[in-house]
Amino acid sequence: MNKINSACALCENKNCFIQKLPSQRLSWVDAKKYTVCFPKDQNIFWENAEVNGIHFIKNGKVKVFSSGLNKKDKVVRLAGDGHIIGHRGYGAEQYPVSAATLSESTICFIDNGSLYELFMTNPVFTYTMMMFYSQELRKSEQRAKYNSQMSSKERIIAALLYAKETFGYSQTDLNAQILNVYLTRSEIASIADTTAEEVSRTLTILESEKHILKKGRNIQLLNEKKLLDLIRDYGIYDNADS
Amino acid sequence: MNKINSACALCENKNCFIQKLPSQRLSWVDAKKYTVCFPKDQNIFWENAEVNGIHFIKNGKVKVFSSGLNKKDKVVRLAGDGHIIGHRGYGAEQYPVSAATLSESTICFIDNGSLYELFMTNPVFTYTMMMFYSQELRKSEQRAKYNSQMSSKERIIAALLYAKETFGYSQTDLNAQILNVYLTRSEIASIADTTAEEVSRTLTILESEKHILKKGRNIQLLNEKKLLDLIRDYGIYDNADS
DNA sequence: CGTGCTTTTGAATAGTATCAAGGCCGGTGG
DNA sequence: CCACCGGCCTTGATACTATTCAAAAGCACG
Numbered sequence: 001m002n003k004i005n006s007a008c009a010l011c012e013n014k015n016c017f018i019q020k021l022p023s024q025r026l027s028w029v030d031a032k033k034y035t036v037c038f039p040k041d042q043n044i045f046w047e048n049a050e051v052n053g054i055h056f057i058k059n060g061k062v063k064v065f066s067s068g069l070n071k072k073d074k075v076v077r078l079a080g081d082g083h084i085i086g087h088r089g090y091g092a093e094q095y096p097v098s099a100a101t102l103s104e105s106t107i108c109f110i111d112n113g114s115l116y117e118l119f120m121t122n123p124v125f126t127y128t129m130m131m132f133y134s135q136e137l138r139k140s141e142q143r144a145k146y147n148s149q150m151s152s153k154e155r156i157i158a159a160l161l162y163a164k165e166t167f168g169y170s171q172t173d174l175n176a177q178i179l180n181v182y183l184t185r186s187e188i189a190s191i192a193d194t195t196a197e198e199v200s201r202t203l204t205i206l207e208s209e210k211h212i213l214k215k216g217r218n219i220q221l222l223n224e225k226k227l228l229d230l231i232r233d234y235g236i237y238d239n240a241d242s
Numbered sequence: 243m244n245k246i247n248s249a250c251a252l253c254e255n256k257n258c259f260i261q262k263l264p265s266q267r268l269s270w271v272d273a274k275k276y277t278v279c280f281p282k283d284q285n286i287f288w289e290n291a292e293v294n295g296i297h298f299i300k301n302g303k304v305k306v307f308s309s310g311l312n313k314k315d316k317v318v319r320l321a322g323d324g325h326i327i328g329h330r331g332y333g334a335e336q337y338p339v340s341a342a343t344l345s346e347s348t349i350c351f352i353d354n355g356s357l358y359e360l361f362m363t364n365p366v367f368t369y370t371m372m373m374f375y376s377q378e379l380r381k382s383e384q385r386a387k388y389n390s391q392m393s394s395k396e397r398i399i400a401a402l403l404y405a406k407e408t409f410g411y412s413q414t415d416l417n418a419q420i421l422n423v424y425l426t427r428s429e430i431a432s433i434a435d436t437t438a439e440e441v442s443r444t445l446t447i448l449e450s451e452k453h454i455l456k457k458g459r460n461i462q463l464l465n466e467k468k469l470l471d472l473i474r475d476y477g478i479y480d481n482a483d484s
Numbered sequence: 485c486g487t488g489c490t491t492t493t494g495a496a497t498a499g500t501a502t503c504a505a506g507g508c509c510g511g512t513g514g
Numbered sequence: 515c516c517a518c519c520g521g522c523c524t525t526g527a528t529a530c531t532a533t534t535c536a537a538a539a540g541c542a543c544g
Binding site for chain 4: 151152194195197198216
């Protein structure tokens with residue numbers, strides 16, 4: 001976990017929030033930020049831990065989750081390159097969620113004090129960030145609504161499409177639309193608000209219906225459009241930006 | 243629906259967001275804002291309508307809801323004096339939700355342009371607002387998590403406590419802790435993500451357990467602490483601020 | 485080549501939604 | 515003032531979805 005900072009101005013993630021700052025501000029951020037590489041399956045921050053700042057994914061795959069009571073963890077969000085994480089905690093004393101890497105990931109961290117200085121001096125930046133929160137709120141409540149109305153099968157399809165939206169397809173075989181992330185049945189269940197057994201059953205059914213192919217944790221979406229049709233009425237799990 | 247503006251500086255809702263502005267800015271807002279009195283059971287804005295600004299409840303009771311598919315509407319939020327409504331839509335083209343009065347309500351409206359000017363010139367105001375969104379996001383996801391883990395009975399209890407948190411008890415009989423809002427069984431069901439029949443059944447059970455008394459739509463919480471205990475493990479439906 | 489974890493599949497169960505019918509109440513008009 | 519009407523509430527019976535429990539099979543790893 002060495003500090004491996006590089007210049008924000010050279011970062012390939014142009015959708016990253018920091019890029020909303022005036023360009024002359026970026027080198028100031030370079031001096032303040034702290035970039036670290038995490039191996040797979042490692043926590044970036046913990047639920048109930050003190051919030052010291054906000055994290056940005058330079059590259060990698062991350063799941064954000066919170067611990068249930070007697071039940072399993074609940075995955076709240078998936079995030080990939082350029083996405084922000086930990087913003088749920090910003091303004092609170094403690095993180096309401098944990099974040100862990102699903103693959104090796106490089107994470108940039110900016111502390112509360114530096115952020116506050118940026119917010120106080122860059123109204124457009126702050127405004128953009130506020131609009132992002134507003135959008136996140138809309139998504140969160142749309143999901144809540146759909147979760148309460150969709151069947152478990154529909155929720156599982158939505159979870160698959162959400163994973164695709166966030167991480168895209170594997171680059172190793174460009175023709176096969178294989179989800180570019182390894183999720184256990186339990187993790188998919190957690191996203192879809194159901195059980196691992198139900199996910200297993202449903203994936204088998206979806207395969208028999210020729211909607212997907214599965215080989216272990218590799219899941220291939222044979223016809224994304226048709227899957228979308230199956231849940232079209234509910235809108236889409238969307239993770240297009242940040 | 244006549245314009246009945248009065249000075250923000252004299253408003254009794256000190257928790258209203260506008261009060262976060264420097265006091266010399268309030269008269270500027272007075273000139274921009276538009277205050278209207280709505281009768282009971284009237285829409286303030288409609289889902290999918292164009293978003294023109296943000297509303298603040300000077301006094302009254304409001305429900306925010308979105309239409310399901312084939313199912314009934316889903317109540318997303320209850321709001322009372324000093325609370326902000328319509329902020330979910332801010333930054334979007336269209337409202338993701340509708341809002342309707344549960345009682346006669348006086349609503350202040352500020353248009354997008356004026357808000358933008360305020361946001362660009364008052365960093366602390368913008369920051370406070372952003373932190374509010376952040377908090378709303380946390381609440382929304384906490385609720386989503388709990389909804390997926392609680393039983394219908396627990397969700398209904400949570401809905402009752404949420405109504406109490408938002409609107410308090412009726413002032414007509416100070417000793418009886420009667421919820422200060424008339425909600426139909428369907429509306430309670432919508433908050434608790436269940437059916438009207440289930441609410442009816444559960445209220446009967448809660449009454450037999452001496453937790454509540456009900457007389458039509460008047461619901462009296464006999465022992466708020468005990469009700470809280472029943473769902474303690476899940477945290478509280480909280481609507482403390484704005 | 486075990487060993488332990490994940491996945492699959494089956495069977496039983498529990499929790500809710502759905503459907504249906506009757507009762508209560510408040511409001512309206514005679 | 516009373517009777518009627520319609521909407522909301524209550525209650526019961528039924529159906530069904532999804533969770534739980536259990537057991538076997540698959541797989542990855544040392």
